Amino acid sequence: MDRIYLDSNATTIVDPRVKEAMEPFFSQMYGNPNSLHDFGTEIHPYMRLAMDRLYSGINAKDQNDIIINSCASEGNNHVLKGVYNDLIRNGPKNEIITTQVEHPCVRNTCAFLESLGVKIIYLPVNSDGIVDVDTLRRSIHPDKTALVSVMWANNETGLIFPIAELAAVCREKGVLFHTDAVQAIGKIPVDVSRVAVDFLTFSAHKFHGPKGIGGLFIRQGLKLTPLLHGGEQMGGKRAGTINVPYLIGMGLAMEMAVDSLNYEASTVRLLRDRLEDAILTIPDTMVVGKRALRTPNTILASFRGIEGEAMIWDLNQNGVAASTGSACASESLEPNPTFVAMRISDELAHTGIRFSLSRFSTEEEIDRAAVLIRQSTQRLRAISSTYKNGK
Amino acid sequence: MAKNDLIGGSLWEQYSNKVSTRMNNPEHRGEISDAEAKELGARLIVADWGAESCGDAVRLYWAVDPKTNRILKAKFKSFGCGTAIASSDVMAELSMGKTVEEALKITNIEVEMALRDSPDIPAIPPQKMHCSVMAYDVIKKAASLYKGVDMASLVEEEIVCECARVSLRTIKDVIRINNLTTVEDITRYTKAGAFCKSCLRPGGHEKRSHYLVDILSATRAEMNKDKLLTQAEARDFATMNLIQKHRAIEKALDEKIRPALAADGGSVEIVDIRESEGTVSVYIRYLGACKGCISSTKGTLQFIESMLKRELADNIRVLPV
Numbered sequence: 001m002d003r004i005y006l007d008s009n010a011t012t013i014v015d016p017r018v019k020e021a022m023e024p025f026f027s028q029m030y031g032n033p034n035s036l037h038d039f040g041t042e043i044h045p046y047m048r049l050a051m052d053r054l055y056s057g058i059n060a061k062d063q064n065d066i067i068i069n070s071c072a073s074e075g076n077n078h079v080l081k082g083v084y085n086d087l088i089r090n091g092p093k094n095e096i097i098t099t100q101v102e103h104p105c106v107r108n109t110c111a112f113l114e115s116l117g118v119k120i121i122y123l124p125v126n127s128d129g130i131v132d133v134d135t136l137r138r139s140i141h142p143d144k145t146a147l148v149s150v151m152w153a154n155n156e157t158g159l160i161f162p163i164a165e166l167a168a169v170c171r172e173k174g175v176l177f178h179t180d181a182v183q184a185i186g187k188i189p190v191d192v193s194r195v196a197v198d199f200l201t202f203s204a205h206k207f208h209g210p211k212g213i214g215g216l217f218i219r220q221g222l223k224l225t226p227l228l229h230g231g232e233q234m235g236g237k238r239a240g241t242i243n244v245p246y247l248i249g250m251g252l253a254m255e256m257a258v259d260s261l262n263y264e265a266s267t268v269r270l271l272r273d274r275l276e277d278a279i280l281t282i283p284d285t286m287v288v289g290k291r292a293l294r295t296p297n298t299i300l301a302s303f304r305g306i307e308g309e310a311m312i313w314d315l316n317q318n319g320v321a322a323s324t325g326s327a328c329a330s331e332s333l334e335p336n337p338t339f340v341a342m343r344i345s346d347e348l349a350h351t352g353i354r355f356s357l358s359r360f361s362t363e364e365e366i367d368r369a370a371v372l373i374r375q376s377t378q379r380l381r382a383i384s385s386t387y388k389n390g391k
Numbered sequence: 392m393a394k395n396d397l398i399g400g401s402l403w404e405q406y407s408n409k410v411s412t413r414m415n416n417p418e419h420r421g422e423i424s425d426a427e428a429k430e431l432g433a434r435l436i437v438a439d440w441g442a443e444s445c446g447d448a449v450r451l452y453w454a455v456d457p458k459t460n461r462i463l464k465a466k467f468k469s470f471g472c473g474t475a476i477a478s479s480d481v482m483a484e485l486s487m488g489k490t491v492e493e494a495l496k497i498t499n500i501e502v503e504m505a506l507r508d509s510p511d512i513p514a515i516p517p518q519k520m521h522c523s524v525m526a527y528d529v530i531k532k533a534a535s536l537y538k539g540v541d542m543a544s545l546v547e548e549e550i551v552c553e554c555a556r557v558s559l560r561t562i563k564d565v566i567r568i569n570n571l572t573t574v575e576d577i578t579r580y581t582k583a584g585a586f587c588k589s590c591l592r593p594g595g596h597e598k599r600s601h602y603l604v605d606i607l608s609a610t611r612a613e614m615n616k617d618k619l620l621t622q623a624e625a626r627d628f629a630t631m632n633l634i635q636k637h638r639a640i641e642k643a644l645d646e647k648i649r650p651a652l653a654a655d656g657g658s659v660e661i662v663d664i665r666e667s668e669g670t671v672s673v674y675i676r677y678l679g680a681c682k683g684c685i686s687s688t689k690g691t692l693q694f695i696e697s698m699l700k701r702e703l704a705d706n707i708r709v710l711p712v
Binding site: 305306307308309310313314316317349350351382383384385386387 | 403414415417420421439442443444446447448449450467468469470471472473475476
């Protein structure tokens with residue numbers, strides 16, 4: 001029986017058309033795009049096309065930059081450490097505002113900056129699991145705040161944050177705004193001409209591109225000290241020979257992701273809802289966050305009486321790939337701030353299972369997964385010491 | 392760091408086949424009913440340990456023969472990850488056929504050993520070792536219920552690291568004996584903190600009553616205090632006042648000289664100590680067999696003087712009265 005992949009928030013299958021588009025740039029057109037000879041210059045039209053696709057994918061003007069890098073972790077490091085260098089170390093400001101629910105690549109970078117003396121304000125989320133615009137407004141000190149960094153959508157819950165409003169508050173207060181859009185691109189519209197973001201980061205492998213390549217959008221006129229110093233690639237803003245085949249792949253992946261947004265909003269959402277409905281027919285289950293507030297592909301479910309890692313082990317034995325934020329599988333038992341804010345910390349700390357779909361998910365897979373999830377639930381509840389029928 | 396650490400995500404790959412098998416199909420899962428226990432002529436014990444909010448909970452069923460205290464049958468249920476399930480399964484199996492007293496000796500380390508495919512390769516990765524501790528705790532709980540005593544009374548030693556079962560006393564001793572100064576050293580010497588790392592410092596996987604960082608700093612503080620006291624006592628003989636000199640000489644006599652004299656039925660006492668022109672004169676009187684012994688003015692006297700010189704200072708002169 002074929003395996004069922006329901007972990008697309010971790011990474012996605014590379015679209016076969018993306019792979020095909022990358023193919024010629026390994027052994028046929030392998031030149032260094034910085035070379036002056038034909039081996040280098042013959043690649044330029046393809047790179048231009050890829051860049052065009054990335055720019056139009058997020059509706060960026062040509063005057064803006066999209067720095068090609070290795071991943072969103074790099075982009076997020078670049079923004080946070082660059083702003084630290086430009087506005088805090090060599091400037092008048094001393095604080096950065098972020099949230100309690102950011103991905104570790106933002107959270108841990110902030111913790112590092114904290115160790116260098118930067119004041120970091122970690123905004124909580126409200127009872128919907130969302131960062132509140134008024135909370136941000138109250139937290140900004142225009143003379144002190146160097147940067148606000150809030151993810152566009154949360155990787156665990158799929159909850160979408162009000163980025164347009166948050167960015168507008170920052171623009172109004174004259175504070176730079178960054179968003180980690182890794183979980184948004186290809187799932188919901190991302191348009192930098194309508195949303196006042198100054199920096200935006202993304203990663204190709206979350207939208208059916210290859211791993212190891214990503215992008216950083218920088219609004220026109222903003223200075224940002226490089227993270228990688230070296231050659232003059234990317235206009236001197238990010239050194240290192242560009243990964244040409246992956247850039248070509250990411251460009252096509254972006255175009256297809258944006259073209260698929262309607263499909264995501266309709267078909268993927270229907271499939272997700274179908275799976276979610278099936279899960280909720282199992283007694284004593286719950287799903288975190290209102291559907292309307294989530295990316296169309298994500299379900300974070302709790303199955304009472306079943307420890308998360310035991311569940312994903314059992315699902316894996318039956319060919320279903322999901323993931324858990326269960327504390328048992330991690331280093332710390334610190335409760336997840338989203339769950340604390342939503343008052344579901346006790347249930348979710350150890351029982352949360354994330355199912356994340358993609359445009360490659362099929363109805364047949366979803367229906368089969370629903371059956372297998374039910375079976376796992378029954379098997380594990382039968383040996384659970386804390387689960388009693390209906391209690 | 393090893394290659395596997397750099398690749399990451401190898402948690403499940405480090406489970407032994409036995410762990411996997413028991414996770415998928417725990418042999419002793421389930422319950423023992425009252426009727427079943429009655430049929431066996433056994434007393435039914437149902438022990439719960441842990442809580443869902445802590446991430447681990449296990450319930451152990453024992454049917455115990457009240458005449459022999461022997462566990463005739465054991466079953467379990469668990470809210471926990473796969474390794475917790477596998478550990479509980481082995482724990483139930485190991486307890487069967489044992490008396491309650493014998494079962495109390497089962498530790499998480501034994502459970503882990505039983506899950507190994509090969510004796511040299513751990514059954515589970517270090518960070519999962521704490522999952523097997525539940526198995527040990529619930530046995531204690533079941534035994535305390537059976538005996539009708541408080542669980543604390545069954546705990547012989549205060550355990551700091553549950554995964555490696557290292558006691559507070561062991562850790563303190565190791566710090567003292569080896570003069571350890573870092574938590575990493577403690578882990579290297581005792582394995583405490585090498586597994587789930589909860590006991591290293593607050594903020595780890597679970598809350599502990601003792602942390603290695605605290606034990607280290609407390610023990611180092613005690614050691615410093617002891618050292619100061621020892622130093623206070625072992626000051627240089629030359630700078631001692633007369634009372635301290637008297638004590639030091641008495642101590643040296645007790646430790647190094649009197650036992651030798653006693654072997655021949657004799658002894659010695661101090662009559663006076665006088666200091667003049669850089670010489671300490673110790674006036675002694677022989678007692679018992681030493682009194683009137685021919686050697687008492689020669690060999691024995693030399694022995695006493697040279698011993699005091701060696702132990703205390705060169706400027707000591709011993710004079711018999």
